[in-house]
Amino acid sequence: xxxxxxxxxxxxxxxxxxxxxxxxxxxxxxxxxxxxxxxxxxxxxxxxxxxxxxxxxxxxxxxxxxxxxxxxxxxxxxxxxxxxxxxxxxxxxxxxxxxxxxxxxxxxxxxxxxxxxxxxxxxxxxxxxxxxxxxxxxxxxxxxxxxxxxxxxxxxxxxxxxxxxxxxxxxxxxxxxxxxxxxxxxxxxxxxxxxxxxxxxxxxxxxxxxxxxxxxxxxxxxxxxxxxxxxxxxxxxxxxxxxxxxxxxxxxxxxxxxxxxxxxxxxxxxxxxxx
Amino acid sequence: xxxxxxxxxxxxxxxxxxxxxxxxxxxxxxxxxxxxxxxxxxxxxxxxxxxxxxxxxxxxxxxxxxxxxxxxxxxxxxxxxxxxxxxxxxxxxxxxxxxxxxxxxxxxxxxxxxxxxxxxxxxxxxxxxxxxxxxxxxxxxxxxxxxxxxxxxxxxxxxxxxxxxxxxxxxxxxxxxxxxxxxxxxxxxxxxxxxxxxxxxxxxxxxxxxxxxxxxxxxxxxxxxxxxxxxxxxxxxxxxxxxxxxxxxxxxxxxxxxxxxxxxxxxxxxxxxxxxxxxxxxxxxxxxxxxxxxxxxxxxxxxxxxxxxxxxxxxxxxxxxxxxxxxxxxxxxxxxxxxxxxxxxxxxxxxxxxxxxxxxxxxxxxxxxxxxxxxxxxxxxxxxxxxxxxxxxxxxxxxxxxxxxxxxxxxxxxxxxxxxxxxxxxxxxxxxxxxxxxxxxxxxxxxx
Numbered sequence: 001x002x003x004x005x006x007x008x009x010x011x012x013x014x015x016x017x018x019x020x021x022x023x024x025x026x027x028x029x030x031x032x033x034x035x036x037x038x039x040x041x042x043x044x045x046x047x048x049x050x051x052x053x054x055x056x057x058x059x060x061x062x063x064x065x066x067x068x069x070x071x072x073x074x075x076x077x078x079x080x081x082x083x084x085x086x087x088x089x090x091x092x093x094x095x096x097x098x099x100x101x102x103x104x105x106x107x108x109x110x111x112x113x114x115x116x117x118x119x120x121x122x123x124x125x126x127x128x129x130x131x132x133x134x135x136x137x138x139x140x141x142x143x144x145x146x147x148x149x150x151x152x153x154x155x156x157x158x159x160x161x162x163x164x165x166x167x168x169x170x171x172x173x174x175x176x177x178x179x180x181x182x183x184x185x186x187x188x189x190x191x192x193x194x195x196x197x198x199x200x201x202x203x204x205x206x207x208x209x210x211x212x213x214x215x216x217x218x219x220x221x222x223x224x225x226x227x228x229x230x231x232x233x234x235x236x237x238x239x240x241x242x243x244x245x246x247x248x249x250x251x252x253x254x255x256x257x258x259x260x261x262x263x264x265x266x267x268x269x270x271x272x273x274x275x
Numbered sequence: 276x277x278x279x280x281x282x283x284x285x286x287x288x289x290x291x292x293x294x295x296x297x298x299x300x301x302x303x304x305x306x307x308x309x310x311x312x313x314x315x316x317x318x319x320x321x322x323x324x325x326x327x328x329x330x331x332x333x334x335x336x337x338x339x340x341x342x343x344x345x346x347x348x349x350x351x352x353x354x355x356x357x358x359x360x361x362x363x364x365x366x367x368x369x370x371x372x373x374x375x376x377x378x379x380x381x382x383x384x385x386x387x388x389x390x391x392x393x394x395x396x397x398x399x400x401x402x403x404x405x406x407x408x409x410x411x412x413x414x415x416x417x418x419x420x421x422x423x424x425x426x427x428x429x430x431x432x433x434x435x436x437x438x439x440x441x442x443x444x445x446x447x448x449x450x451x452x453x454x455x456x457x458x459x460x461x462x463x464x465x466x467x468x469x470x471x472x473x474x475x476x477x478x479x480x481x482x483x484x485x486x487x488x489x490x491x492x493x494x495x496x497x498x499x500x501x502x503x504x505x506x507x508x509x510x511x512x513x514x515x516x517x518x519x520x521x522x523x524x525x526x527x528x529x530x531x532x533x534x535x536x537x538x539x540x541x542x543x544x545x546x547x548x549x550x551x552x553x554x555x556x557x558x559x560x561x562x563x564x565x566x567x568x569x570x571x572x573x574x575x576x577x578x579x580x581x582x583x584x585x586x587x588x589x590x591x592x593x594x595x596x597x598x599x600x601x602x603x604x605x606x607x608x609x610x611x612x613x614x615x616x617x618x619x620x621x622x623x624x625x626x627x628x629x630x631x632x633x634x635x636x637x638x639x640x641x642x643x644x645x646x647x648x649x650x651x652x653x654x655x656x657x658x659x660x661x662x663x664x665x666x667x668x669x670x671x672x673x674x675x676x677x678x679x680x681x682x683x684x685x686x687x688x689x690x691x692x693x694x695x696x697x698x699x700x701x702x703x704x705x706x707x708x709x710x711x712x713x714x715x716x717x718x719x720x721x722x723x
Contacts, residue, residue, distance in 0.1 A: 158454060158455065159575065161577060161581045161584070161585070173454055173455055174454065174455050174552060175455065175456045175457040176457040179457070237546075237549070238546070238550035239550070240550055241552060241572065241573040243550075
């Protein structure tokens with residue numbers, strides 16, 4: 001369901017994307033701080049939207065694909081704001097704001113009228129825990145891909161010996177971008193692991209078995225293995241810097257494909273395909 | 276002092292050679308004593324501060340008579356440093372009023388520095404201000420002028436990128452290192468060859484604080500000498516390979532005929548250090564590092580021309596920023612001068628007020644006997660009535676006076692006030708008008 005709150009949130013994200021895009025190429029600091037404010041406002045409006053939706057439905061509003069996409073946009077916006085404020089990486093907004101704009105925009109286009117609620121059998125205390133962990137993990141992977149993009153931008157300028165051009169001169173050092181990327185990946189991986197575990201426990205509680213090889217489970221496992229390999233390779237053979245950034249983006253592409261695939265192409269018992 | 280204004284005399288790298296500047300320089304310990312001395316012996320100077328750096332010696336003063344004060348400051352400076360005044364005559368500059376304010380702001384914002392945008396000058400100005408405060412020779416105008424200078428400098432630094440540019444090749448190298456590394460605190464720097472430029476660059480980097488320094492040179496004695504000086508390890512060039520995997524920044528300046536480091540040699544080293552980034556700075560001519568090294572993963576190679584380009588880029592960038600900074604300074608000069616002008620009206624406003632208060636007191640005094648016969652309530656009523664009347668008249672006059680004071684020809688306002696309110700205002704107003712008229716010849720006052 002699209003409510004005025006949804007549209008207000010979308011407007012906030014669009015404004016943030018515009019301000020960050022302008023701020024990326026202009027030396028004025030003010031633009032990016034406007035972008036941050038707009039992003040925060042958008043996330044605030046969407047929080048209200050989600051809260052009202054949850055009240056109406058009586059559970060988390062993540063029943064169909066559109067709702068799950070909107071929820072993902074919200075969690076990503078929040079994680080982006082935390083990165084901007086805590087890690088002082090303002091320009092990550094230039095990646096996050098367009099990403100959440102696209103996600104929420106697509107959610108609006110795909111929105112179905114009429115609220116469906118969760119099948120009675122699936123209602124459980126595990127629901128919010130599992131869903132929140134899973135989405136937060138995905139949001140951190142989105143952010144990691146965004147930071148990797150910024151890394152590649154700055155790295156290519158440094159290699160081409162044009163290091164002082166805007167916006168790279170305003171990005172933190174390559175070393176800290178690489179470290180932020182690593183930290184996001186580690187936390188995303190931890191959350192993904194926890195999401196898989198809580199999902200298995202929830203499945204055991206409702207269906208009587210931990211694992212049933214359905215599409216989402218399978219893809220989560222594949223992604224888990226891939227991210228584990230990426231993190232391990234950094235420690236073992238020093239996959240860092242450019243190669244790590246490229247792999248992070250590649251893995252994000254896999255994540256995106258599997259997310260869209262399991263939601264739109266292969267119906268299973270998971271996510272947006274209960275009905 | 277009634278209408279003090281700001282004046283400056285000084286010598287800087289623009290006007291005087293270093294041989295003269297070094298003879299005029301004051302050590303921090305001498306400054307306070309000199310200022311006390313100045314205040315005692317030179318009556319035209321009502322407030323003063325002395326700024327002495329390697330690029331400039333300046334005296335900033337508040338005075339009612341800029342011409343006289345400037346002459347006094349120059350004679351003082353010559354006497355203190357035992358120089359002939361005539362020797363300084365062609366080497367110094369004198370500024371008053373608006374020009375002095377602008378100069379002070381520009382110095383603080385590092386627009387007048389030899390290396391425009393360098394940050395040290397602000398600290399030196401703050402020290403000069405503190406010394407003057409300590410000597411007890413700072414009053415209303417210099418307090419305000421210095422605080423304004425500091426805030427303008429901060430504003431310029433915040434809203435322009437003037438401090439961001441690098442000028443020299445070694446500064447460019449340092450700047451680049453900060454684009455690659457978060458901090459150099461945990462990094463190792465390695466010198467291949469110990470030339471002057473390499474030494475300077477190493478020094479600049481080491482000033483940011485580095486974990487360790489390895490100096491490899493063909494002549495071990497030179498390496499050891501430098502290692503002692505900068506605090507590092509000395510090795511010969513032939514035995515430097517084992518150290519390479521520890522190095523995060525490698526500065527090459529050895530005299531060689533062909534590159535001493537090639538991709539084939541560095542690749543195993545990079546693998547061994549788990550591809551942690553490495554910054555190669557090639558200051559050698561002919562070049563020390565093979566150009567292909569830049570293609571390696573997480574290796575960044577800059578030669579002397581690349582660094583020169585970065586430096587030039589920064590300079591270009593800074594010129595634009597300096598222009599924006601000048602606009603900020605100009606705006607703040609306007610604000611400060613407006614404040615100074617309002618300050619000039621303060622005595623006149625006080626005089627008008629006291630004149631009218633005096634009239635009221637006189638009338639009340641005249642009727643004291645009659646007032647004594649009234650009941651306390653009625654007496655209070657009469658008091659209130661007269662006070663109300665004077666306040667209404669004062670309000671009308673003073674607000675007009677303040678308004679006229681904002682206008683270029685504020686002396687007109689004073690003349691009218693003087694005429695209307697009679698002779699008792701004359702001393703204050705006359706004092707105000709006379710030296711201001713003298714300003715015209717000095718060219719210190721804005722005429723716009």
